[in-house]
Structure formats: structure tokens, C-alpha cells
Amino acid sequence: MQLWTLVRFALCVLLITCTAKAADSLVVIVHRDNPNQQLSDYQLIDLYMGKYTAFPDGTLATVLDYDQGHPLRAKFLTTLTGRPMSQINAYWSQVKFSGKASFPQAYQSIEAILEEVASTPDAIGYVPEAALTEDVKVVYRFVQ
Amino acid sequence: MRSKIVMFLYLVWGLSIPALANDVKVDGFATLDINISNSQTAGIRHVISQPDASYLGEPSLANSSIGVQLEWQSSSQLQWVAQTVLKERKEYKLDYLIQMAFARYTLTPNWQLRIGRTGLELYMMTEFRDIGYAFNYGHPPTEFYAVVPHQNMDGIDITYTYPLEESVLSYKFFSGKSSAPIISDDDFMWDVELDSIYGLSLSAQTENWLLRTNYTTTKAGNTNEQQKLLLNALQQIPQAIWPTRQALIDSLQIKGKRFNYFTLGAKYDDSHWIMQSEISYIDSDSEVLNHLKAGYISVGMHIDDDTWLMTLSAAKSNNRIDPGPLLTTPQLTSLYQGVIRHTNFYLIDQHTWSVSWRRSLTSTLAAKIQLDHTQVEQLPSAFYLHKELSSVNHDNDFQSLGLSLNWVF
Numbered sequence: 424m425q426l427w428t429l430v431r432f433a434l435c436v437l438l439i440t441c442t443a444k445a446a447d448s449l450v451v452i453v454h455r456d457n458p459n460q461q462l463s464d465y466q467l468i469d470l471y472m473g474k475y476t477a478f479p480d481g482t483l484a485t486v487l488d489y490d491q492g493h494p495l496r497a498k499f500l501t502t503l504t505g506r507p508m509s510q511i512n513a514y515w516s517q518v519k520f521s522g523k524a525s526f527p528q529a530y531q532s533i534e535a536i537l538e539e540v541a542s543t544p545d546a547i548g549y550v551p552e553a554a555l556t557e558d559v560k561v562v563y564r565f566v567q
Numbered sequence: 568m569r570s571k572i573v574m575f576l577y578l579v580w581g582l583s584i585p586a587l588a589n590d591v592k593v594d595g596f597a598t599l600d601i602n603i604s605n606s607q608t609a610g611i612r613h614v615i616s617q618p619d620a621s622y623l624g625e626p627s628l629a630n631s632s633i634g635v636q637l638e639w640q641s642s643s644q645l646q647w648v649a650q651t652v653l654k655e656r657k658e659y660k661l662d663y664l665i666q667m668a669f670a671r672y673t674l675t676p677n678w679q680l681r682i683g684r685t686g687l688e689l690y691m692m693t694e695f696r697d698i699g700y701a702f703n704y705g706h707p708p709t710e711f712y713a714v715v716p717h718q719n720m721d722g723i724d725i726t727y728t729y730p731l732e733e734s735v736l737s738y739k740f741f742s743g744k745s746s747a748p749i750i751s752d753d754d755f756m757w758d759v760e761l762d763s764i765y766g767l768s769l770s771a772q773t774e775n776w777l778l779r780t781n782y783t784t785t786k787a788g789n790t791n792e793q794q795k796l797l798l799n800a801l802q803q804i805p806q807a808i809w810p811t812r813q814a815l816i817d818s819l820q821i822k823g824k825r826f827n828y829f830t831l832g833a834k835y836d837d838s839h840w841i842m843q844s845e846i847s848y849i850d851s852d853s854e855v856l857n858h859l860k861a862g863y864i865s866v867g868m869h870i871d872d873d874t875w876l877m878t879l880s881a882a883k884s885n886n887r888i889d890p891g892p893l894l895t896t897p898q899l900t901s902l903y904q905g906v907i908r909h910t911n912f913y914l915i916d917q918h919t920w921s922v923s924w925r926r927s928l929t930s931t932l933a934a935k936i937q938l939d940h941t942q943v944e945q946l947p948s949a950f951y952l953h954k955e956l957s958s959v960n961h962d963n964d965f966q967s968l969g970l971s972l973n974w975v976f
Contacts, residue, residue: 465733465774474772475730477676484676485643497930504774506838509872509927516701516975520596521686521694522648522667525638545643 448552449499451563454544462563467503470547473524486527487536487548499549502565592638598699599972600630606965610952613706616716618657618750620952621967629655630706632697646671652697657750666719679726687720687745688768689783691832691845699973705923705937706969708863708880711845713950716747720764734773741766752953760788777834790822794909800902809892815906818854826851841867841876856913859884874925881918886911916944931976937969
């Protein structure tokens, strides 16, 4: 039984990893009970660039991201802002080292983001569309 | 007293790190900068607190720095931030090493409060001028940024942020005290205390634009020892011999004088084209620093990993030059020269053309080169250190070249 569970877990991780690479589209997710249904480009940029960290209904947001160097992070931020990572890092250096805002909380994996968003009512994160679960709600999709 | 409180908080913060090791975020930055110049008279530096400068055949590393920032999120609304910066200084003391040490409390998404030693948001780049990776210039424009050595403030600031459909508006009020050294020729050093700082910053930020304005008023908290000696000497001179004596005494008595800073700035960056400009006006109750107008404008572009900028910066003050005593004696001449040196410390009239190039080597490492061509109408200048000023031919027209590696980690 334990072996079967382990095999299922390994297959699941493999599936998520493969589909994450295969499917290019990322989706932005929140807790399924979050009352906000949709975010605009600008609201998302404000959240991930540390300009204004709240949902459209005014609730303070806990912004989640991946560790620096995680491939999804660069893909998400460059797609969202239309700027290379060097410019994004330069901007964040201004914001962070002047003490105005901090980097979002960083996680190592897609599963960790999914788990945190599913258990935190005010959290927001992003994952590959193929990794979506029923515990989270999509509030933004990148147009292909 | 306030610096002792900041140091105490900093030490408590530092000692608690092992216990919080897993929750504390550690980030840092480093700049390795070398500056060379062809001036034999004007020692090039980029801020008046730098004790070292580059002359012809004497490169300077004074713009190099390394810093570490620690952040601890103790609750969803409360965060603790501490930053230390190591760079060349005239004096090394713990108070100078603590760049920031504050608590940030997010009351609501719109209201944020910071208490402790925070950055002083005077100009657009004041708070991150030591972090070379954060800006496209080789160094912030000297004519605009060199004059104010203060980068942080012990006090409180309150920010109200309001999102619009495609922009974010911020209103920030701050109040506190600050001190920073001014270094000049002949080992002159004055730890300039600014008391009763009150400032208001307004900014509007869209995806590509940043517009900001700031008005800050403050009172000088101390008068330096050399100025006190001059004041004592001036008080011995009869008014009939030096008719402007009383006005000079009033000017040199810096303590309690009000200094006002006004600035307006704009920045555009659409990841292809860049424009950045600021203008400022500094006024005070003292002739020492009065009617100083400064500004710069930069235009440039990003081309793949390269960023090119061309900048024109200028500064001009219109200090009144004291006519001096009616009699000429060696003692009065010496006193007059001493007085003039102080009242004309900020007598500035110069401009610089700059070309800067930045290459992103990785997403966290950048190399930068900047060539400056400066023309000065007036030497000595508060911006620079000097030597051979007694020579007839001052360098009023010189170039400097800065090369740097800038890293964030």
C-alpha cells in the first residue's frame, strides 16, 4: 500500500513537472473562498512589483512567489511586465533597499505554492494551468 | 540619544538573528568602482561626505560599497528591517554603519507606518544612491546629488497609497532628525545635524512613468567649531571697520537656521526608451547655503542587455559675496579669507555632460562605464576636494571616467 502511494506521488510530481514544461500558460490563483473574481494586468503588476499589495476589494494580500532562480519566476515576471529580469531586479533593488517594500514570500515548488494558497484565505500565487487543483481559484490567465 | 536608541535596536536585532535564522531574509549589494580624472586641481567625488577623490594620476575607489539588509516578518502586518553599508568614510563609527533600522507596520493596504531609522526620501535616488545595481547611471548626477550628504532619518513616516485604474498615487509625510558628515579640504569635517525635519512627498506611478515632488524643511542642529571661532573673532571687530559684520555673524550662526528643499522629478522607462529629470531648489536663512538651483535631464535607451544614457546636469547658487572690512591688515585679511571660505562654501556654478553605458552581465550583475565632462565657473567647489588652489591656472574644465561592477545578492 505504501509503495503504491509512493508511486502515485512520484507519478503526480512527474506529471506536474512535465505538464508545467509542456503547457506554457501560467495562471494566477487565490484561495477558492476569496471573493475577488478577476484581476487586471495593472493590479497584478502592482501586487508583484510591491506598489500596492491588496486585492480589488481592499483586502491585504499575501503575495507568494518562487525562489530566485526558479524558471517559473522569470517567465511570470518577464511576461507580466514585458521587461527582462535585469530591469526587474534593478527596480526591486530600488524598492527593497530603500525599505519601501519586501519581496513576496518565496517558495521552492509548485506544490508548495498550491498548498499555501489553498490554506491561506488572503494568499495569491501563480502556477502552470496544468497543475491547477480544485482547492484554488483562477483570477488571471495570460493571453497566449 | 536618538542614535543610541537606534544602535540599541540594531544590536537587539543583530543578537536575535540566530533565533530567527529561518525567518530572516538576508539580501545584499556591492559596488566596486574606480574613478579616474584628468584634473590636477579639483578632486572628483560624487558626494560631499566622501573623504577621498580622484586627481590626475590618482584614481579613487571611494564610490565602492558593500551592504547587507536583514528583514524579518514578525506578523502579516509588522516587519523589521535593518541595513548596514560599508564604504570609505572619514570616521568609522557604529552610528554611521547603520543605514536603516526600522519597524514597518501596515495598518491597512492604504496606510503604512515606519518608525526608526528610515531612508530620507529627499530626491528620487537618495535612498538607494549606494546601490549601483539599482540605477542606470555610473553615479547619480553630481551637480544634483552631491550637495546633500544625508541619506537616512531617525523618526517616523506615514504613507498613504491609493490605486487608480492604471496608476498608484502615494502621499508620504515624514518627520525626524538626521546627521551626516561634510568633508572638505585641510581635514575639515562637520557632522551636520538636521533637527526638526518635516517633509511631504507626492508621487504618481504608472507602468512606465514616475512623477514625484517633495518639499522638506529642517533646522540646522549644530554649528561647527571653525564657524564658532570665526564668530568669536568677528564679534571683536567694530561695525565701523566691517559694516557687514552683523549680517555675517547671523549667517555663520548656522544652528537653528531653517533649510528648505523643494524638488520635482519625472522618470519614463518603457524598457526601450528612458527619460529622467529632476530639478531642485534649496533655500535657507543663512548665506552659507542659499538659492541653490540644480537639475539634470537624461535621455537614453535599452538595447538588449545594454543601456545608454546621455545626461546634462547643472547647479548654480547666487550667494552674496561679502565685500569685507574697510581696513586692510594681515589679521583682518586672514579673518576675511576664513569667513569667505565658509560663506562661499556652497558658491557653485557648474555643469556636466555625461555619457553612461550599462551592460547586464547576468540578471544580478551589471558593469557600468560613465564619462563626465565638467565645466566649473567657480573653484573651490563644495562638491570636490582640492589641491594646488594657490596656482594661477585652476582646472575649470576636466573629464572623469568611472568604471564599476555592481551586484545584488
